[in-house]
Amino acid sequence: MFESLKRKWNRKHLSDERFAFLFDEIPGDEVVVFDCETTGLDPQKDHIVSIGAVKIKGDKILTDQALHIFVQQKKGIAHESIKIHQIRNCDLHDAVAIEEAIESFLHFIGNRILAGYYLEFDVAMINKYTKKMFGITLPNKQEEVSALYYDKKISTIPQGNIDLRFDTIVANLALPRLKAHDALNDAIMTAMMYLKLKHTIKLK
């Protein structure tokens, strides 16, 4: 009830009718897993550097339709974040303006369910721009992968402390470890976690 009111409220604020498809009610059978690399951890101050996203349909990760966009930066990327993402300023020559990146992203996700690792942060980063550009926040349903993991894990260790670090989950789910840490590879890793968790009833 409350959710649907919020959704209506959100819809009312949509200022660009080209993106009405985001609010389509008929849900598809696809999920989009995405990840943003940013200049920092504060959605208010920091910017998006790149967005990686893949669709999942059934038990397949559609890497043939993956999205990997780099965003033009007004200021040079700070040293610290280069160390984490290994995206240097010179890697951004194919980059597009943030507005264009957001539009491509919205076309890519449509009204699909979104999934991710600490999705809240990535959604907040996107919302910062959609609000400014179109007056809305992402209306899509969301699934948090670390929460899925938590639910399957908690049944084996009630009241236990569950380590939710990305690498711990990868190791625990016995997934292949990837060296690269860019937005697309992280999205693919997260997609693998998602598929595996969907098939797992209980974790040891």
Next chain:
Amino acid sequence: MIALLETLKGYPPFSFLEDAAFALIERNAQIAYYPNHTVLIEPTFLFDKLFVIIKGMVEVNNDDELIDVYRTHDAFGGIELLKNQASLYQYKVTEELICYEINKEVFLKLCEANKAFKDYFFSSIVERLEMLKEKREYAAMSDLMMARVDKSILHNACVLASDMPIIDSLKKMEECNATSVIVKNPQGYGIVTDADLRYYILYQQSQELHRLSDIQSYPVISIEEGELLFNILLLMTERTIKHLPVLDKAGEVLGVLELIDLLSFFSNQSHLISAQMEKASTLEAVTDAAKRVEIMISALHAKGVKSRYIAKLVSEINKKMYLRLFEMIFPKSWHEKCTLILLGSEGRGEQILRTDQDNALIFEEGFLPDNIEEITQTFILTLDSIGFPRCSGNVMVINPQWRKSIDGYKNDIDSWIEGQTHEGFINMAILFDSVAIAGEKNLHTQLRGYLIEKMSGYQSVLTHFAKPIEHFESALGLFSQFVTGAKEHQNEIDIKKGALFALVHGVRALALEHAIEPTNTILRIKALNNIGFMNKEDASELIEAFEVINTLRLHSQLEKSAKGKKIDNYISIVEIGKLERDLLKEAIKSVHSFKKMISYHFHLSMVG
């Protein structure tokens, strides 16, 4: 680029593809997840894509008969797609599968654009072996680059004070057999090499050069111990220097690294160990050099050198080692009255990693020294310290059975032939594979001549000699599936019992029959081909099988050794790749048909 694709680049057939091909795959491939027990393809179904395993395991079955197992980095479905043929088998996930799926159209496009990629799916066993070696080379480059400088490849430094007269220092240099002098100054080191001496000879008069300090290059370029050899190579080529002092943490000179040794390290460590062995003047120096052999073996194996060449290098080095040990441990008075021989796998020159020691002494008739017990003990203890495990069959000089006069051995041979026991023939086989290493080698030539004379041509005795070939079952069952061991050796096969013994022993029996001199199995096969007993195809097939088995065994032994496990003759059939498994199967099949030929040739079915 997707990191998972990047990993594929290291494995054939994907290692043959260009970047453009990977871009095509990236645009078209999907990652699929299949839970345990999913049936991917049923018999008579058509493949519509190539499967490339990222993680997991797929079993191929034909009516519950296990045909094959695919694991991480294996690809399947290729040949069916290329031939547009329905699957003959059922493909079932037996360990949760994550895989790439490359659709048929893209796969065929890749095949069309890259012949090597396509040919891989049709390639023969021998060709695949070559490709496998290339892959290993790719993986091993980094190991070689990671080697660090340590004391063993350094020359002793000739360190002299800076105020020493040049002429005196040249004498010192001569004494230490050094090619450079490290000059100790009140502050820091300098160096004098051939270039500086040339300068001295030319200008000693005109410039009044007297002391080392007058001609030294100062300060010297040096490095600290533990530096990467690869960095050192860069440094030496960049600064064009041939001598580089290596300092310890306290700044003291440990020794001098010479460019030529460094280069030989990168090309082949064997040269170095050989030289060390020859230079060695103490037991300790011999042991030190011998301990480097295993590092050399892994480096050569990683470079993809055929195991028979590795075996050859190792046995050359071991021969030098035994010669040095003989000279150092056995009293001078013995040297002309006895000979040290190596038997079994060492005698055949086929032992790569140290699996056991087989040695014996032949004495001249009438020579039996008192301190024999003590001397032979010292010898065996030294071998222990180098890391040669003792022979389980007790074929060692500390056993009186294997240190006696030539006539004593001749009596043994007679009684082995008469007794016709399994044990007797095994001893005979061991002795037949012997080579003399040091001392009065003529004793050995006589003894081996006696053995051949007594056996060669005596068909009925040879039949008994060859009989043990039937002792062990083949490692491949009725429908070409592997016959694996029980419990602790689940998914492993004993390659020595399951194939290697039959091959080696069969060849040995034929060699004895035809009085063939060499002890090495490959040389024996070649000799059998030369005398017209075996045709060229059969001979090369047998050699190839021998090579495959030894390479895989060496690979598995090196891995065990790296993990600190005891090395044995077991090969895991699930840890090796699809390619290796196929090769192994072919090799075991070749051995199997050879075994049949031997049975028929020696009429083995007629004796019990």
